[in-house]
Amino acid sequence: MIRTPRRRREEPLDHAELARLLPAPGDPELSSDRLNGLEEHLMTEIGNLTSDTAPDTSPHTASDTSPGASTGAPPVGAPARNRAPRPARRPVLVGVAAALVLAAAGVAGLAGSSGGSGGSGRAVAPPAGAVPAPVVQVVRGSTAGLAGAVADISGAAARAELPEPGPGQFLYVRSEVSWLVSWEGADGKNRSYVDEIHPREVWMSPDGDKGWLMEPYKEAVDRDGVTLDDPEGGGRTLNSPSYDYLRTLPTDPGLLLKKIYDETGGMGNGPDQQAFSTIGDLLREQVVPPKLAAGLYRAAARIPGVVLVDDSVDAAGRHGLAIARTDEADGARTEWIFDRETYTYLGERTVQTRDAEGIEAGTVRGRTAVTDRAVVDAVKQRPAGLGDAPPSA
Structure with a gap:
């Protein structure tokens, strides 16, 4: 009943698994210039969102707005549906910009934090709520x-x-x-x-x-x-x-x-x-x-x-x-x-x-x-x- 992409329903992707699947960063420390650039990009996108809330109808971009993509939830009753890509919405841009900052600054923390495993990207504790x-x-x-x-x-x-x-x-x-x-x-x-x-x-x-x-x-x-x-x-x-x-x-x-x-x-x-x-x-x-x-x-x-x-x-x-x-x-x-x-x-x-x-x-x-x-x-x-x-x- 829930229209999500088909995948093994009993194994939802969690943050620990995501960190493990990402490639190990070559240098966990980003330069201040790089961080400033990413943050500036994020703020620009937020500014664009507040001044322009109209949908982006470009046929060359699409966002997965299915509940499976939004929730990461298993497809408890979630058969697959094949659809043509839909036009992207402006709010997705903010999420992408934020993801860039988090991916750049946060993955290194997952891999090299004090509780980490020497940059292996493996978590030392199970995900919250598990x-x-x-x-x-x-x-x-x-x-x-x-x-x-x-x-x-x-x-x-x-x-x-x-x-x-x-x-x-x-x-x-x-x-x-x-x-x-x-x-x-x-x-x-x-x-x-x-x-x-x-x-x-x-x-x-x-x-x-x-x-x-x-x-x-x-x-x-x-x-x-x-x-x-x-x-x-x-x-x-x-x-x-x-x-x-x-x-x-x-x-x-x-x-x-x-x-x-x-x-x-x-x-x-x-x-x-x-x-x-x-x-x-x-x-x-x-x-x-x-x-x-x-x-x-x-x-x-x-x-x-x-x-x-x-x-x-x-x-x-x-x-x-x-x-x-x-x-x-x-x-x-x-x-x-x-x-x-x-x-x-x-x-x-x-x-x-x-x-x-x-x-x-x-x-x-x-x-x-x-x-x-x-x-x-x-x-x-x-x-x-x-x-x-x-x-x-």
């Missing part, structure tokens, strides 16, 4: 009981009474989320840390052209949130869906699965894993029409490698059974978690099933928990009982 990743016992999955569980889950989904948005209304989804933070210590060894579990709220219009994201835990997201508006509109796909688009999809499991394989061919780590991931993306942060949800669960059960896991835990601490599949490429198993009694969707968990990429088996790479789905009359409006979001600027 906590050690939980490690659990990997419960073996099985196809035994899968068909019966999927029948119960799809039946409950088909009977669900979900909100139906009207003209001018917005679909609201609130989740608790946490994702893996990549961090390499001063000794060169990888440590598995995750974000603290934190709230994430999304508002989207039924056609997908207007929306809002609030995830103030992320440093790059203002406390007031960021827009998800798409003034260009454009065609919807499985990787850039809207509620209106979902209503046009077939509900027959066989037809659904064929469409998913056809449309996502060549993406991800193989067709089966990509098909499973695509269905998961549709479920995680959407309000899916009941009959389509039932068809998606039945379609997922036909994907090779899908198993039933007897017990999993979402980000809110709720236990349930899970439909799961392990990515053969990296050993990460994604588990869709359902209530044992009502068979309603609770959330998702990703667990490492084998040692790989510096992550030990049993590490919980990511967790989500959907706590509210509703229809509201405006962006940043919450359902009754949840309080009001900050007013729009």
Whole structure:
């Protein structure tokens, strides 16, 4: 649902990783003339902004105004959308100028600070807000009981009474989320840390052209949130869906699965894993029409490698059974978690099933928990009982 560039969603780029990926500076000390020049450039751009607030419509410049670019957040429910570049806006220039000053003066501090590692660029402490990743016992999955569980889950989904948005209304989804933070210590060894579990709220219009994201835990997201508006509109796909688009999809499991394989061919780590991931993306942060949800669960059960896991835990601490599949490429198993009694969707968990990429088996790479789905009359409006979001600027 959230239109961000596709990348491994459980590994958002943090400041420590950024410092590690940047090339080591040849000389951590800048000359005073260079610093003065950069600062002068920054002040000039600020002056230009205050005197000229009109958009820069030059076709030769573009800025990534997608929420993924703004937030650095994992694409929790964030399928990719291919778009033509948009005209740059003047405020981006200030950010670029500031980045020049910070990159010139700050990277050296990361590499050569008193707590540094002799210019290696590695941080000696995990990013702010990160906590050690939980490690659990990997419960073996099985196809035994899968068909019966999927029948119960799809039946409950088909009977669900979900909100139906009207003209001018917005679909609201609130989740608790946490994702893996990549961090390499001063000794060169990888440590598995995750974000603290934190709230994430999304508002989207039924056609997908207007929306809002609030995830103030992320440093790059203002406390007031960021827009998800798409003034260009454009065609919807499985990787850039809207509620209106979902209503046009077939509900027959066989037809659904064929469409998913056809449309996502060549993406991800193989067709089966990509098909499973695509269905998961549709479920995680959407309000899916009941009959389509039932068809998606039945379609997922036909994907090779899908198993039933007897017990999993979402980000809110709720236990349930899970439909799961392990990515053969990296050993990460994604588990869709359902209530044992009502068979309603609770959330998702990703667990490492084998040692790989510096992550030990049993590490919980990511967790989500959907706590509210509703229809509201405006962006940043919450359902009754949840309080009001900050007013729009």
